[in-house]
Amino acid sequence: MPPVSLDPTDPPPLSPVLLAGLAARVLPPLPLLGRPLAGPVAARLSQMAFDRLRRQHEAVFQRLAVLGERTFLVDPSDLPVRFLLRPAGNRPGLWPIADGSILPPAAATLRAPLTALLALLEGRVDGDSLFFSRQLMIEGDMEAVLILRNAVDGAGIALERDLAARLPRRVLTMARRWYGDVDGLLHLVARAAHQPAALAVAEVQP
Amino acid sequence: MTASPLSLVCPAGTPAALDAAVEAGADAVYCGFADATNARNFPGLNFSPVEMRAAAARTHRAGRSLYIAINTFPRAGEDATWHRAVDNAAEAGADAVILADLGLLAYAQATHPSLRLHLSVQAAASTPEAIRYLAQTFGVQRVVLPRVLTLAEVTDLTAAVAPVETEVFAFGGMCVMAEGRCQLSSYVTGQSPNTHGVCSPAGAVQFRREPGGDVTARLGSVTIDRHSAGSPAGYPTLCKGRFRANATTGYLFEEPTSLNAADHLPGLIKAGVRALKIEGRQRGRAYVARVVGEFRRAIDAAVAGGFTVPDLASEMEGGRATAGAYDQRWR
Numbered sequence: 001m002p003p004v005s006l007d008p009t010d011p012p013p014l015s016p017v018l019l020a021g022l023a024a025r026v027l028p029p030l031p032l033l034g035r036p037l038a039g040p041v042a043a044r045l046s047q048m049a050f051d052r053l054r055r056q057h058e059a060v061f062q063r064l065a066v067l068g069e070r071t072f073l074v075d076p077s078d079l080p081v082r083f084l085l086r087p088a089g090n091r092p093g094l095w096p097i098a099d100g101s102i103l104p105p106a107a108a109t110l111r112a113p114l115t116a117l118l119a120l121l122e123g124r125v126d127g128d129s130l131f132f133s134r135q136l137m138i139e140g141d142m143e144a145v146l147i148l149r150n151a152v153d154g155a156g157i158a159l160e161r162d163l164a165a166r167l168p169r170r171v172l173t174m175a176r177r178w179y180g181d182v183d184g185l186l187h188l189v190a191r192a193a194h195q196p197a198a199l200a201v202a203e204v205q206p
Numbered sequence: 207m208t209a210s211p212l213s214l215v216c217p218a219g220t221p222a223a224l225d226a227a228v229e230a231g232a233d234a235v236y237c238g239f240a241d242a243t244n245a246r247n248f249p250g251l252n253f254s255p256v257e258m259r260a261a262a263a264r265t266h267r268a269g270r271s272l273y274i275a276i277n278t279f280p281r282a283g284e285d286a287t288w289h290r291a292v293d294n295a296a297e298a299g300a301d302a303v304i305l306a307d308l309g310l311l312a313y314a315q316a317t318h319p320s321l322r323l324h325l326s327v328q329a330a331a332s333t334p335e336a337i338r339y340l341a342q343t344f345g346v347q348r349v350v351l352p353r354v355l356t357l358a359e360v361t362d363l364t365a366a367v368a369p370v371e372t373e374v375f376a377f378g379g380m381c382v383m384a385e386g387r388c389q390l391s392s393y394v395t396g397q398s399p400n401t402h403g404v405c406s407p408a409g410a411v412q413f414r415r416e417p418g419g420d421v422t423a424r425l426g427s428v429t430i431d432r433h434s435a436g437s438p439a440g441y442p443t444l445c446k447g448r449f450r451a452n453a454t455t456g457y458l459f460e461e462p463t464s465l466n467a468a469d470h471l472p473g474l475i476k477a478g479v480r481a482l483k484i485e486g487r488q489r490g491r492a493y494v495a496r497v498v499g500e501f502r503r504a505i506d507a508a509v510a511g512g513f514t515v516p517d518l519a520s521e522m523e524g525g526r527a528t529a530g531a532y533d534q535r536w537r
Contacts (some may be wrong), residue, residue: 065251123222126493129521132439132462141416142408143249150250153490154220 013190016182017114018078040097046083049163051092056162060155063147064088070144073106076114087148108140123153212505215273215373216498217487219251226491231502234271236304237261238403238487243291244275246329246487247403255294262299271301275487277326278403279307279386284469285483287315296321304350305329306386311344324373325349328386328400333367334360341370344414348373350483352385357532361477371480377497377516378485379523380465380530383445390444394426406443413442423447438462438525462524468501468516470532471508493521 032160054061074144075082080099084106086092097103110117119125127149130136138145216232218224227235238244240252253261258274265272274295280288288310295303296318299442303321305311306328311516314321327350331337340346348371351360355374364372382388386403392398395410412424419435423442430447433439440446449458467474474482482505484497500516507514519525 018412059264073293123491128441128489128498128523129493132523133520133525134435134437134439137413137415138420142411142413146248146408147250149490150220150248153492154222156222 013078013113015078015113015115015186016179017076020079042081046094046096050085050092053157053162054092057157060151060157061087063151067144067147070107070141071104072144072148073103073109074117075109075111076117077111078113080084106140107144108138108142111137111139118159120149121152122157122159123155127153136182160170210505210509212471212479212509213373213481214498214501214505215481215483217302217378217484217489217494218261219246219248219487219489220491221253221257221261222308223487223489223491223494225264226495227498228265228268228270230495230498231362232270232498234273234301234481235261235265236273236466236483236487238275238277239291239294241287241291242281242401242403243278243288245277245326245352245399245403245405246275247278247490248488249408251369251488255298257360258294258298272299273304273324274298274300275304275326276310277304277306277328279328279400280310281401285309302348308344311340312348313442315344322347324399326386327375330384330386331362334363336500337363337367337370347371348372348480353381353465354384354531355479357473360474360479360532364478368478372478373481373483374467374474374479375465375485376467376471376474376482380460380463380466380528381445382460388445394428394444403505406441411442424461425481454492461526463526463528464522464524465530466516466518466522466527467532468504469502469529472513473532475508489521497521 064087067087067088072085072087073082074085082103084095084097084104091137111132112120112135116125116130120127120130120136127136131138210233210266213233214231215234216227216230218227218235219236224235224237224403237258238246238252239258240254241247244252246252247321262272276288276291276295277452278288288307290304292314294309300324302324303314304324304326305314306326307530311323314323316476323344323346325331325340325346325348329340331340331349331351332352332355335361337346337349340349349367351363352374353375355363360372360374369484374377381388388400389398390407391407392400395407397407397410399405410426414422414424416422416432420432421435422429423431425442425444425447428444430442430444445459446457446462447459451458482501486497497518500518504514504516519527
């Protein structure tokens with residue numbers, strides 16, 4: 001993934017997720033669909049996914065008990081929605097928060113493109129590497145972030161297996177292929193868009 | 207796995223990272239207990255005694271070795287914690303313990319005479335006299351050399367201390383201070399890697415995004431860096447802080463960068479170095495799998511007289527690498 005700016009006014013990398021996020025923001029009638037995203041349906045789906053992960057990775061959540069009531073604001077930079085995560089405490093859960101809503105207080109904020117956040121959740125990428133390249137922005141309680149990161153990294157979470165196991169294999173294969181195709185196409189577009197700037201730099205440099 | 211003259215010693219902060227290291231081709235994996243007895247005492251990291259026993263069993267089933275780092279210095283009146291760690295390591299079936307403190311070396315030798323002793327880099331032993339003394343007195347069989355020696359110095363020292371084996375760092379965090387003696391973290395936070403097992407404890411670190419998009423990093427009450435959004439970052443340690451002095455802003459001690467000694471593998475094999483160490487018990491299993499795999503291929507190629515260049519730019523602090531003191535351009 002190319003480096004991404006932390007400034008929320010700067011765009012995240014071009015990806016299918018970003019396109020989906022932009023579509024949800026601007027295209028009628030998608031903004032109307034965006035509202036239920038933060039509504040009861042999305043809240044129920046988020047909580048179901050969280051509960052399922054909690055059941056399947058009990059040992060990890062036991063490790064996270066030391067967090068107590070501490071919460072995290074998880075901010076996929078390419079989507080018009082954020083999530084409030086409370087991994088432990090009296091009322092653990094995951095709640096979506098629509099763009100423009102008042103943000104609840106959180107011990108720490110993690111901001112990155114959705115694909116980077118999912119890769120981190122599944123331990124497919126190293127958190128420090130994402131941080132070094134500024135693809136991951138962290139603010140707030142670093143101790144809480146490290147507890148969360150280290151527990152999750154060792155969990156062996158695999159979202160496809162853990163959450164989508166009941167979907168037909170053919171649907172998953174098609175979805176993966178479609179995402180890969182669109183992502184490849186967008187990378188090509190991004191490279192083409194950068195080409196004039198790269199040529200200009202090449203002319204200036206000896 | 208065929209025996210190589212250069213053993214690949216790899217980090218694991220979690221059981222999952224240990225499995226990743228073994229799968230990627232580590233000859234030995236080093237771990238620590240989840241307390242102040244090791245120099246990577248970070249929140250949520252490391253092994254309980256039960257997890258360590260299971261880790262030793264899995265490592266041995268795969269035909270590899272498990273080393274346990276107990277490489278901090280016991281705090282006055284609290285040595286029972288460190289003694290218990292040595293006992294737990296012996297009970298877990300560790301192939302070696304990595305120690306720095308003289309008293310702990312004496313305890314391990316007296317209490318567990320068959321336990322193999324490695325000297326941690328935290329002991330900062332860099333002369334033949336010091337290493338020979340530790341070998342003769344405590345039976346130390348391997349010494350991890352400080353990261354401030356040139357390749358020529360490593361070669362001379364390895365020859366001078368034989369049959370004591372030498373182990374050197376090949377990749378990862380680049381600590382430029384005399385390890386085991388650095389007090390920078392302690393100066394600002396009250397905690398140091400030497401006695402608390404943690405440099406720049408997470409509880410003292412704060413990152414804040416400023417209105418213009420810049421990010422400010424603070425350690426305790428000290429602002430240690432402020433950088434523009436998108437510029438590469440390093441660990442929030444004082445030695446990698448950027449400060450303003452005499453109207454110039456810059457890195458006073460060290461730029462954020464990672465050690466990468468891959469280019470020196472043929473020289474290190476020729477020098478008779480016995481083991482190559484990858485730093486990074488605080489890193490995730492993706493880092494462990496990637497770096498260990500790349501170095502496994504690089505070592506095997508070097509042993510066969512060939513050469514491969516590990517592709518590890520994405521794993522490096524600040525996105526940059528240095529050969530450190532090995533090539534003598536840096537001291």
